[in-house]
Amino acid sequence: MGNFFEDFSIGQKIIHPLPRTISEGDVSLYIAFTGSRFALHSSNEVAKQMGYDKRPIDDTLMFHLTFGKSVQDVSLNAIANLGYAEIAFPNPVYIGDTVSMTSDVIGLKENSNGKSGVVYVHSIGVNQNGDEVLNFKRWVMVHKKDKETSSGINEVPTFAKTTPILDKINLPEIKCVDTDSTGGKFFFEDYEAGERLNHPDGITVDNSDHTLATKLYQNNAKVHFNDHMMKSSPMGQRLMYGGIVISMARTLSFNGLQNAQNIYSINSGAHANPTYAGDTIYAYTEVLETIDHKREDLGLLRLRTIAVTNQKSSEIENPKGEDGKYLKNVVLDLDYTVVIPKKKTKK
Template sequence: MTIQTNYLPTPTGLYFEDFAVGQPLVHGVPRTITEADCTLYTALTGSRFALHCAKTVANVVGFAQMPVDNFLLFHIAFGKTVNDVSLNAVANLGYAEVTFKRPAFAGDTIKVVSEVIGLKENSNGKTGVVYVHSTAVNQDDHIVLSFKRWVMVHKKDVHTKCPAPQLPELASEVTATQQVIPAQMNLADWPDYASDSQLKASDFNVGDTYFHRDGITINDSDHSLATRLYQNNARVHFDQHMMDNSKHGKRLVYGGHIISLCRALSYNGLGNGIWLSAIHSGSHCNPSFAGDTIYAQSSILEITDVAERDDLALVKINMLGIKNNNPEQMEYLTQTIDGRKKYHSDVVLDLVLTIIMVK
């Protein structure tokens, strides 16, 4: 005997043709960040930046408690947007104008809203790129984070005619004056031992490049748990049954996890870069999967002194993530072909960011 079941519809997320420029998106599930979240983030990434590891160090710098790592804050805010923006994504593509407006601490509650700022249907007629501007605020409605990103999203019906492309103007960088140095931060008494007595901002030169040597192999359990920590429910990261029929036949590692692994790896060399102040641009160049080993390379692009501050400087860095390879053994990392930047197939991340560094 066959039992007939009438299944009721559940939310399916937005497809490309469901978006419109100017559309507001108020994201659900506000999130109170806990000390446990911060501890788990350390366990999943291995990050060793002392400001987020020791309350005593945070106190010396001027914080009453350890601030939340800004990459953890970013991932949590990003996760809030997924259900509305990228539940039906093929892949998250890039970032721009990421600014951290004020520190977050355990106990803060974060909620996020977004606005659609651009749309472009792809030539295959099956997908399109959605651009959004997202803003995260704390329980006092103070903005803690603002970012723009773009994501490739499936169309629900390939026969749907979509409007002409409307592309946003994205700034190429976050200027030094737009970056926020936390009001309480003072690095004059930074304890050198806390960061293994590594190089300071005054020791670097523009053009210096560091391959951080250590590698982290991605475990299925680690990347899955990390992505759940951020409540990022994009199916490409979790649903192997669905991904069996995809191009790669495997679940994608959330690109944010790659970013955090590269940041953690950069400690060896950039241990005095204690605070992320901005992400100027970022691209996930190639996919990563469980079993890949991630390495990181950092190049110093710019060192900016801050008026009336002799304790810190802004250091702009180009951070590359590389899988299963060593740049010394690669014919190229990037090259320009027909005016377009092309990445080696083992380059998985190209991120330009600024860190506040002990001077």
């Protein structure tokens, strides 16, 4: 039946079951669901040229496959996944690696309506060697089992505004970047803080897309899986897993950020409004900061990608209205940092 709000306690450690060995099929299906075109994750030859032994899998795919381990223990009875913070991708993951996850409960806040509460967890994913591949914090609204009894608990953790950037980045030295292969000519030095990239494409996500994707990630949250149950809810239909929206926004960002192959971290994220089957997702990206790392082959860009539904992103000037609240068709506000090669690596 999954855990309800009362089943969690501060300091509780959860070892999530079902380790997942990542296969070629996972990668192919991810491309089929998202249309992602980043060359490093598509071609072994491009990966070898850039300094890898073989292609790493897309960081967002790894996030979904690892994140999915936590759902049955943390968010099976969720009303909504509310946000993320301090998401780090410490090491690349490859086909054949096995990922697993544990979580610590770091905060609890009962809602004033007495029907639900917010659970805060710190989750760590590792590969078969025990190397960290994912480290993140998230908070999720979960149903209460007993709606008549109030605990009054209100312990909310604080989060860093941005994920710390370490002196050591565990990626191979970038040997060279063939812009004919990646499809992009822009490198670290070409971007400026404050500029905005309006990504021209839109992606419509059908019921079959998000249903199969959520099954692939073994994310069995009822709000995504159970159409029969959700038809009687106020929404009247299943919610799309927010991670799919992240993947779509990342896919759309390819136009303008073709050489930003790796995600270093996700600093914060908000699913501003729900997304449903049939919605068409558009996105734009603001460059918040350019970070010149001490490595000579790469730099980092801190980005803010806004995803909207059923309206071209170029038509939206600000994701929030005059009242400070998100516009109703803004579905994602993602603050994240990517690794991008410097011009010296250009082939």
